Amino acid sequence: MIQLKSEREIEIMARGGRILAETVQHVEQRVAPGMTTADLDEIAERFIRGKGAIPAFKGLYNFPASVCTSINQEIVHGIPSKKRVIKEGDLVSVDIGVRLDGYYTDSATTVAVGKIDAVSQKLLDVTRAALAAGIAAATSDNHIGDIGAAVQGVVEAAGFSVVRELVGHGIGVAFHEEPQVPNYGKPKRGARLTPGLTIAIEPMVNVGKPATRTMADRWTVVSADGSRSAHFEHTVAITRDGPRVLTSLVNEASARPTVAV
Numbered sequence: 425m426i427q428l429k430s431e432r433e434i435e436i437m438a439r440g441g442r443i444l445a446e447t448v449q450h451v452e453q454r455v456a457p458g459m460t461t462a463d464l465d466e467i468a469e470r471f472i473r474g475k476g477a478i479p480a481f482k483g484l485y486n487f488p489a490s491v492c493t494s495i496n497q498e499i500v501h502g503i504p505s506k507k508r509v510i511k512e513g514d515l516v517s518v519d520i521g522v523r524l525d526g527y528y529t530d531s532a533t534t535v536a537v538g539k540i541d542a543v544s545q546k547l548l549d550v551t552r553a554a555l556a557a558g559i560a561a562a563t564s565d566n567h568i569g570d571i572g573a574a575v576q577g578v579v580e581a582a583g584f585s586v587v588r589e590l591v592g593h594g595i596g597v598a599f600h601e602e603p604q605v606p607n608y609g610k611p612k613r614g615a616r617l618t619p620g621l622t623i624a625i626e627p628m629v630n631v632g633k634p635a636t637r638t639m640a641d642r643w644t645v646v647s648a649d650g651s652r653s654a655h656f657e658h659t660v661a662i663t664r665d666g667p668r669v670l671t672s673l674v675n676e677a678s679a680r681p682t683v684a685v
C-alpha cells in the first residue's frame with residue numbers, strides 16, 4: 425500500500441533530509457586517498473548524531489554500519505571496513521540514511537578520489553544527469569514508469585547500462601515503502617504519482633553490462649563484468665508544485681535538471 429504524507433510529515437522529512445544533505449556534503453569533502461571506508465562511516469555517524477538524528481542504516485536488516493561504501497565495480501551495500509583503503513583514482517559511492525522524529529530520508533553520492541579516468545568522469549556525469557532527469561519526471565499525474573524511462577533514456581543514450589535488480593522505493597515512516605521505483609520503464613506505466621508521495625530515486629549505472637553479483641559477505645553487490653558503477657540518490661516529495669528534493673542543499677528550483685549529457 426502506498427502511504428501518502430501530509431504537508432506536516434513532508435516538513436519533518438525535509439528537516440531530516442537537510443541533515444542528510446549536510447552529512448553527504450561533510451563526507452564528500454573529506455574523502456581522500458589513504459583513508460579507510462571505516463573512517464567514512466565514523467565521520468558520517470558522528471555528524472548525524474551531532475545533529476540530533478539517527479543513522480538509519482545501522483541495524484537495518486542487520487546491516488552493521490551507518491553508511492554503505494561501495495568502490496569502483498561495487499554498486500551498492502558495501503560494508504565499511506578498517507582494511508579497505510581508498511586510493512587515488514577510485515570512485516567511492518557513499519549511501520546514507522537518516523531518521524529524524526520517526527521519519528526516514530535516503531541519499532547517495534559517488535565521489536571521485538583525486539584524478540579519475542575519462543570513462544569514470546563520464547559515468548559520474550551521466551549518472552548525476554540521469555538522477556536529475558528522473559527527478560524532473562516526478563511530477564503529479566506522471567507515473568512511476570515515467571521516472572524509470574527518463575533515467576534509462578539518459579543512461580542508455582550515453583552507452584552505459586541501468587542496473588535492474590536494485591530499485592528506488594517509497595520512503596517515510598518505513599525506510600522501504602511502496603512503490604518500487606525502477607530505473608527503467610515505460611512512460612505512463614505503473615502507479616500514478618500523487619501529491620504526498622515520497623520516494624527515493626536512485627539510479628545505479630554500470631559502464632558495462634547491467635548484470636550484478638552479490639559477494640560472499642552477502643551484502644556487497646558488484647557489476648558481474650567487473651565494470652565500474654556509480655550511484656546517486658535523492659529523496660523526493662511529489663507536490664502540486666512539482667518535485668521537491670528533500671535531500672539537497674540547493675533550493676528546489678536549482679535542483680531541477682539543467683545538465684545535458
Ligand code: MG
Pocket residue numbers: 519520521530531532626657
Ligand atoms: Mg540509499
Ligand code: MG
Pocket residue numbers: 530592593624626657
Ligand atoms: Mg534508497
